[in-house]
Amino acid sequence: MANIRPQDMGKPSEQLCKIENLMPLPAPYDKPGMEPDFSTPKDAWKDTYCTSLDGFVGNETLVRPKTKEEEEAMVKQFLTGLERLFSDETNRNYLQPLMLSFEYCAKCNTCSEACHVFKASGEAEIYRPIFRSEVMRKIAKKHFGGGGLLSKFAGGDIDINFETIFRLGELAYRCNLCRRCAQTCPLGLDNGLLARELRKVFSMEMGIAPKPLHEKGSMLQLKTGSSTGITREAFLDMIEFLEEDIYERTGKQYKIPVDKKGADILLTHNAGEYMAWPENPAAFAIIFEEAGLDWTLSSELLGYDNVNYGLFYDDAQSRKIGLGQMKAAKDLGVRRIVVGECGHAHKAAMVSIDRAFVGEDNIPRESFLPLLWDLIRNNVFKLDPMRNNFPVTLHDPCNVARMMGVIQPQREILKVIAPQFREMYPHGAKNFCCGGGSGFAIMKSFNFPEFRNKVTSRMKFKQILEAFQGDMESDIPKYVCAPCSNCKGAIRDILEYYQATAKFNVHYAGLVELVVNAMVQFDKPFLEFLDEEEFYETHVKNKK
Numbered sequence: 001m002a003n004i005r006p007q008d009m010g011k012p013s014e015q016l017c018k019i020e021n022l023m024p025l026p027a028p029y030d031k032p033g034m035e036p037d038f039s040t041p042k043d044a045w046k047d048t049y050c051t052s053l054d055g056f057v058g059n060e061t062l063v064r065p066k067t068k069e070e071e072e073a074m075v076k077q078f079l080t081g082l083e084r085l086f087s088d089e090t091n092r093n094y095l096q097p098l099m100l101s102f103e104y105c106a107k108c109n110t111c112s113e114a115c116h117v118f119k120a121s122g123e124a125e126i127y128r129p130i131f132r133s134e135v136m137r138k139i140a141k142k143h144f145g146g147g148g149l150l151s152k153f154a155g156g157d158i159d160i161n162f163e164t165i166f167r168l169g170e171l172a173y174r175c176n177l178c179r180r181c182a183q184t185c186p187l188g189l190d191n192g193l194l195a196r197e198l199r200k201v202f203s204m205e206m207g208i209a210p211k212p213l214h215e216k217g218s219m220l221q222l223k224t225g226s227s228t229g230i231t232r233e234a235f236l237d238m239i240e241f242l243e244e245d246i247y248e249r250t251g252k253q254y255k256i257p258v259d260k261k262g263a264d265i266l267l268t269h270n271a272g273e274y275m276a277w278p279e280n281p282a283a284f285a286i287i288f289e290e291a292g293l294d295w296t297l298s299s300e301l302l303g304y305d306n307v308n309y310g311l312f313y314d315d316a317q318s319r320k321i322g323l324g325q326m327k328a329a330k331d332l333g334v335r336r337i338v339v340g341e342c343g344h345a346h347k348a349a350m351v352s353i354d355r356a357f358v359g360e361d362n363i364p365r366e367s368f369l370p371l372l373w374d375l376i377r378n379n380v381f382k383l384d385p386m387r388n389n390f391p392v393t394l395h396d397p398c399n400v401a402r403m404m405g406v407i408q409p410q411r412e413i414l415k416v417i418a419p420q421f422r423e424m425y426p427h428g429a430k431n432f433c434c435g436g437g438s439g440f441a442i443m444k445s446f447n448f449p450e451f452r453n454k455v456t457s458r459m460k461f462k463q464i465l466e467a468f469q470g471d472m473e474s475d476i477p478k479y480v481c482a483p484c485s486n487c488k489g490a491i492r493d494i495l496e497y498y499q500a501t502a503k504f505n506v507h508y509a510g511l512v513e514l515v516v517n518a519m520v521q522f523d524k525p526f527l528e529f530l531d532e533e534e535f536y537e538t539h540v541k542n543k544k
Contacts, residue, residue, distance in 0.1 A: 004125040006135040009167050010159035014046075016167065017054045021122030023458060026465045028473055028504070035498055038454065039447060049446070050170045052163065054126065057446035058173040059210045062166065062202070071162035074206070078165045079143050081205025085197055086140070093315070093355070098197055101189040102137060105130060111181035111191055116432045117174060120458035127455075129181040129191035132171045136198055139164070169208060172198040176437035176456055177312065178398040183429065196438075199313040209313050212442045217309035218317040222324070225301035226271045227309065232299050238274050239297070246282050250522045256285050259332065260296035266334040267295055267368075268306035268325070268349075270342035270485035277488060283512035283526065284340055287372070290519070291380050296332065303328030306345035311352055312439045322353040329363050336364040338371060341510045343397030343484035344437075346404055367400065369483070372515070373409035376416055383518040385419050387525070387539050390477045392418040392514070393467035395460065395491065396431040397484035405429065410483060410511060417518040418481075424463040432459045434482070436490025452490065453497040461494045464506070472504050477529055480508040505529075 004017060019038065024030060041055045048064055049057045065071045084090040085098065111129040112118050118127045125131060135158070142156030158164065175195040182190035203209040221227040226235070239256050246254050257263065267288065273280045288295045298304050302324035310318030329337050339345050349365045357363070375381065394414060400406050407428045414421040424431070434441075435457025443452070468478050480495075482488045491508045500506040507529045517526040520543075525535040 006131060006138055007158050009135050010161045010164035012163065013052060015041075015052055015055050017124055017126045019054065019121050019124055019455065022454065023120045023122060023462070025458070025462055026469065029461075029465060029498065035454070039450060041447060045446060050166050053167040053170045054124075054174075054451075056448055056451040057170070058443055058448040058451070059170060059202075059208065060445040061208050061211060061214075062169045064166065065162070075160060075162055075165050077206045078201060079139075079160070081201035082136075082140060082143065084205065085201060086144075091197075094193070094197065097190060097193055101133070101191065101194055102140070104187055105133065105137075105189055105191075106187060107134075108186065111185055114180045114184040116178070116180070116435070116459035117176065117456050120455050126171065127174055129175070132168065132175070132198065133191045133194045135164070135168055135171070136194060139168075168198065169202050172202065173210065173438075173440075173443070174451075176398075176433040176435065176440060178433035178437050179402060180398075180430075180432070183402060196312070200315060203314040204316060210439065210443050210445070212444065213309045213313055213439045214317070217307070217439075217442070218314065218321060221302065221305060221307060221309075222317075222320060225303070226305045227307040228271045228275055228305075230271060230274070232301075235274070235299050235304060238278070239299075242274075242278060242282050242285065245278060246286060249279075249282070249524065249526055250286065251524070252522075254285055254289050257296045258299050262333045263294050263296040264335050265293060265295035266303075266329050266332060266337050267297060267340060268304060268337060268342075268345065269340045270307050270345060271305035272307070272485050272489070273341070277485070277509070279513055279526070279528075280341060280485075280510050283510070283516040284368075286516050286519075287375070287381075287512055291375050295338075296334065298328050298332055300328045300331065303332070306339055306342050306349065308345060308348035308353075309439060311344055311348045318348065319353055319356055322348060322356055323361075325349070326357055326361060326363060330361075334363065336366060338366055338368050340368050341483045341485060341488075341512065343399035343487060346397075346406075347399035351403060367404070367406050369400070369406050369409040369413075369511075372512070373412050376413055376515070381515070382520045383417055383515070384520045384539060385417050385518055387518045387520075387535070388418045388479075388514055389420060390479060391420045391422065391468055391471050392479045392481055393422055393424055393464065394427065395424065395434060395463075395480060395482040395484075395487055396427055396429075397482070397487050398431065398433050398437055400484065401431055402429045410481075413511065413515065414481065417514055418479075422467055424467050432463060434460045434484075434487040434490040435494070436486050441486040441489035441493075449493065453494055457490050457494045460491070461498065461500075464491075464500075468506070472506075475505060478504070478506045479514070479527075480506065481511055481514060482508055483511040
């Protein structure tokens with residue numbers, strides 16, 4: 001694997017790379033048989049999809065053409081899209097950082113040591129951050145240089161053929177876009193940006209993007225108002241369910257405000273929370289109501305779903321969704337938008353498309369984390385940290401910590417409510433991605449979940465194991481706090497894949513659930529994995 005070069009991307013081969021030496025995991029997963037082996041790609045896939053890169057299929061819309069003419073047309077489409085990347089008319093917002101990263105890489109490989117995918121794979125060459133960037137660089141130099149001898153000496157020494165483009169379409173989805181490489185680069189260059197720009201060529205020029213991100217994500221969201229396809233009526237039914245669920249959990253009746261005009265706060269969630277983790281929006285409702293905040297949810301088109309998968313692959317879709325979300329807030333006349341536990345929604349709403357929200361189009365947007373810390377440090381709630389007296393570690397979502405620098409509020413909260421809180425290392429802005437970033441958490445086609453669980457999420461699983469060393473093999477519950485919906489999805493999958501919950505009592509959820517679990521007015525635990533009778537005897541009965 002070590003001798004694979006960017007020039008090899010166009011050479012005939014059944015499979016360019018095979019992962020053979022995965023990064024070792026710490027105890028108790030350092031023993032043979034503790035994790036499944038890789039499965040073999042099915043022969044039926046090879047004639048249709050791109051298995052010739054590394055044997056994994058992540059992008060099911062990347063389909064092999066049936067004729068030579070169709071292959072040539074696909075290459076031409078890609079080159080046309082590449083030209084538009086480097087045009088001020090068609091890529092003005094990203095052209096400057098693109099050119100800096102394209103032109104000035106010193107190939108020092110500092111970024112490789114920072115990349116969780118490269119390290120977890122056993123340092124497979126194709127997963128170096130600079131590998132796909134160098135493929136893109138060589139294609140561009142050959143194409144723009146006319147393909148002659150001079151362009152070859154300038155770095156354009158690569159065959160621009162169908163196999164090169166086909167493999168590059170898959171390779172663009174072997175990066176979580178976590179931008180840890182950019183953070184560590186001594187020149188400040190961003191290989192994550194280059195990977196994202198490559199995805200744009202395939203999506204915006206060629207109509208090629210993973211179905212979970214595009215058809216079942218962005219397009220469904222623009223059509224129905226939700227990335228899950230939930231209708232307005234179904235959403236309102238969910239709110240009734242949440243109110244009933246909260247009453248059952250707490251014994252207290254709460255009325256969740258929906259479509260309240262002129263409220264101070266519009267709270268937005270990842271729509272997936274209502275489907276997979278309804279206890280999270282339930283915990284937010286309890287916190288906001290107990291704090292006496294003037295807030296609301298929106299039931300309108302794009303109003304309650306803060307997902308924006310366009311962020312990962314397509315500028316046009318990202319802008320459409322962002323503007324639709326802003327319109328829903330403006331229609332309610334709220335004074336500010338508070339983004340709940342969704343990392344990419346933080347980045348999309350507050351950073352990436354901020355330039356679209358100017359003048360009358362703008363409504364202030366903020367993270368829930370500083371707001372929650374203000375409530376807790378001002379003693380708005382009466383909290384008993386001993387209700388969370390079990391080992392707790394914190395995963396920092398990349399788009400909250402590294403992209404936005406929101407690092408301290410969540411730690412200050414955990415110091416108040418979780419007496420056995422311990423850090424992962426590294427953490428904060430230097431954290432490792434959960435492995436589900438850039439859409440991977442919802443990409444489940446063919447054998448791609450295997451790649452995610454064994455490679456992209458491997459470093460995060462290693463961090464979780466290291467954080468709980470000394471407690472892993474005890475019966476006590478252990479809690480991974482992950483204040484992001486996509487991160488929770490990735491962590492859920494690795495805990496299931498490695499049977500960490502069944503074997504070692506390792507659980508996961510968000511931050512707000514821990515806060516509600518610590519509220520002294522409730523007789524029952526909010527966290528479902530806690531024993532209700534034991535919780536009552538320990539934390540309620542004696543104090544009454």
